[in-house]
Amino acid sequence: MTLVALARAQAFAAGRAQPIATVRHLHLHDHPFVLIPLAMAGEANAPLAAMFGDSPAKPRLLVVAQPRNRDERFAFADALSAELVPYLMSFADQTEAVAVDRGRDVRHRYVDAPQVWVPNPGGIDFLRLFGRSTRFRRVDGDYPVPPTVPLLGQWLTFLAGAAEVPGSSLLLNAVQALGLHWATGQSGAEDNHLGSLLAWIEAGAQAAREAENGPVAGPATDPEFDNRVLAPLIADGDPALATVLHELLLPTWQQMWRILDRLRTLPPGDRVAARWDSDRDSYSSFVEHLAEGGPPQPRRDGAVAAAARLQRLENAAARYAVQRAFDDPLVMAEYRLAGVAFGGVVTLAAPDRVDDTGKRPVLRPRIMVATAETIRVEAGATLTSPARPAQKAKVVSITATPAGHDVLLELSGGMGRKLVAEPGTVPAVGEKLLLTTLSEGYRPGAALPDPAETPWTHGGPPALSSDG
Numbered sequence: 001m002t003l004v005a006l007a008r009a010q011a012f013a014a015g016r017a018q019p020i021a022t023v024r025h026l027h028l029h030d031h032p033f034v035l036i037p038l039a040m041a042g043e044a045n046a047p048l049a050a051m052f053g054d055s056p057a058k059p060r061l062l063v064v065a066q067p068r069n070r071d072e073r074f075a076f077a078d079a080l081s082a083e084l085v086p087y088l089m090s091f092a093d094q095t096e097a098v099a100v101d102r103g104r105d106v107r108h109r110y111v112d113a114p115q116v117w118v119p120n121p122g123g124i125d126f127l128r129l130f131g132r133s134t135r136f137r138r139v140d141g142d143y144p145v146p147p148t149v150p151l152l153g154q155w156l157t158f159l160a161g162a163a164e165v166p167g168s169s170l171l172l173n174a175v176q177a178l179g180l181h182w183a184t185g186q187s188g189a190e191d192n193h194l195g196s197l198l199a200w201i202e203a204g205a206q207a208a209r210e211a212e213n214g215p216v217a218g219p220a221t222d223p224e225f226d227n228r229v230l231a232p233l234i235a236d237g238d239p240a241l242a243t244v245l246h247e248l249l250l251p252t253w254q255q256m257w258r259i260l261d262r263l264r265t266l267p268p269g270d271r272v273a274a275r276w277d278s279d280r281d282s283y284s285s286f287v288e289h290l291a292e293g294g295p296p297q298p299r300r301d302g303a304v305a306a307a308a309r310l311q312r313l314e315n316a317a318a319r320y321a322v323q324r325a326f327d328d329p330l331v332m333a334e335y336r337l338a339g340v341a342f343g344g345v346v347t348l349a350a351p352d353r354v355d356d357t358g359k360r361p362v363l364r365p366r367i368m369v370a371t372a373e374t375i376r377v378e379a380g381a382t383l384t385s386p387a388r389p390a391q392k393a394k395v396v397s398i399t400a401t402p403a404g405h406d407v408l409l410e411l412s413g414g415m416g417r418k419l420v421a422e423p424g425t426v427p428a429v430g431e432k433l434l435l436t437t438l439s440e441g442y443r444p445g446a447a448l449p450d451p452a453e454t455p456w457t458h459g460g461p462p463a464l465s466s467d468g
Contacts, residue, residue, distance in 0.1 A: 003334050004183055012185030015205040021181040023328050024266035027169035027276040029115035033087050034256045036119055036249050037126045039219040040067040041226050045129040047076050048221070048230075051249040054087060056257040059250065063242045066234065074145045077134050081152035088114045088155055092287045113170065113276075113283035116159055117260070119194045119217035119252055120175040124163050126219040127171070131156030135296040150296065157297045158286050164313060167275045167320035170283065174217075174259045181266065184208070193217075198255050201262065217252040269327030271440075275320075303458035304451045311445045322440040326386035332434070339376030341436035344369040344407065351426040354419055363419050365411045365426045366396065369433055372404035383409065383435040388425070390414035393435060409435075 007018040033054045040046040046067040053060050060083065064076045095108040118124055135153025137145040159171040175194055184191060184200040186208065191197050195211035216222050221230065225248075233241040301309060325332040325341075335341040348368035355364040375398070377383065383393040391414035399406045416422040427433050454460035 001334050002337055007183035008185060011183055017182040017184045017200040020183045020330060021328050022330050023269040024263055025180055025269050025324050026172060026177060027272050028263055032115045032117050034117045036252050037123055037219045038221065039126055041221055043067055045133055047073060049245045050080060051253050052083060059253045061246050063245055065237060065241060074149055077149045077152055078146045081148035085151060085155060109280050109284040113280045115169060116171050117256060118173050119256060120173050120192060122219050124160055124171060124173055127156045128160035131160060154296050162282060166317040168279055169276060170279050174256055177263060178259060194252065194255060198259060215248050215251050271323040271327050302451055303454055304448050307448055315443055319440055322438045325438055335436060336373060339374045342371045342373040342375045343434045344371030346427045346429050346431045346433055349426060349429050351421050361419060363415060363421060365421060367409050367427055369407045369409060371407065375405060377437060381437060383437060384439050385433055385435055388414055389440060
């Protein structure tokens with residue numbers, strides 16, 4: 001993006017991170033749970049340690065003395081479940097009624113939901129893989145595990161799945177959260193180092209260079225640390241391992257809480273609360289699924305389920321991009337630069353204009369907007385104003401002027417059901433208006449076939465042989 005690239009150049013020149021947002025684009029819980037996982041290098045998703053908790057003054061640490069030992073891995077999962085699952089379930093108490101079907105029915109959801117923070121995208125990947133490796137474990141038969149282990153796996157899989165949804169705030173990583181609001185003068189790859197990224201924001205480039213040599217934020221450890229310190233401790237079964245890992249993870253723990261405090265200094269965007277409502281819906285549905293004894297999530301989605309999920313994620317990504325632009329002038333500026341959004345002043349208004357050319361008269365006010373900005377819309381295009389998202393503005397004509405353009409618009413929706421507009425619903429002469437082709441309106445998904453109606457290559461019935 002052009003303006004983000006400019007902010008990076010300015011950050012490099014100034015030696016200090018630059019803001020790229022005026023509001024916070026994520027929900028920040030009053031009672032979050034911070035989890036810093038650490039994995040053993042060279043082993044597929046072998047947990048080595050985890051520092052976690054919901055109070056900055058009380059970090060708790062779990063350590064796996066021998067990560068290659070299967071029993072110790074599941075003992076780690078059992079202990080982590082005993083700490084994390086009660087937090088996750090602590091919000092499953094008080095419910096509220098939500099109107100559905102235009103008020104003809106109600107459903108219930110929990111009034112709050114949990115929020116888990118990890119340092120970086122690698123932490124989310126670790127939780128996803130660890131969930132997959134634990135949610136199918138049997139609690140009886142050969143090699144049983146405690147009942148808490150598959151339960152933890154289902155919760156981790158749920159959280160990791162939520163993290164894939166753009167705009168969700170159930171499972172967040174600090175690197176992405178900071179990068180959403182500040183631009184540094186280093187590369188995107190360097191931004192993945194949590195300590196360096198935070199140093200750019202807090203103190204500047206010099207502090208960031210020093211932080212690069214500091215402890216990593218997991219889930220992978222530093223190779224030199226592995227060879228010089230970690231390997232001998234594990235090989236000898238040295239009880240000092242817990243102390244060493246505590247000292248390794250404590251700086252990241254402290255950084256995580258400073259990051260949360262810094263994010264709290266930004267006011268939340270207007271549409272953040274609505275996205276958190278969706279998170280609460282998702283949480284409520286999953287808790288109900290567990291209460292009913294529902295099975296663990298499948299290893300992989302079927303063809304139809306995968307297509308439906310991809311469609312939901314694409315729609316969520318498009319809606320999230322629009323909502324961020326509507327909430328934040330700095331984000332919208334990128335669209336104004338591209339010409340798909342422009343600001344202007346209302347110079348003429350006919351708020352009571354009625355169109356009676358159809359079968360029945362309808363209210364269709366018209367306004368004239370004068371703009372000096374570049375615009376790349378044509379007559380017939382439909383525009384929306386973030387100030388009145390329920391109202392549509394159809395471009396009737398665009399006339400060039402010495403100062404820019406005069407755009408004649410015909411309004412529909414968001415003005416009440418009568419032939420006289422509700423007060424304030426039609427922009428008045430002199431009002432500054434922002435208009436854009438962006439829309440956060442509902443977009444219906446494409447119709448997908450029943451799984452039984454798909455070809456055998458996609459999980460449907462097998463093909464018939466030539467002899468019937």
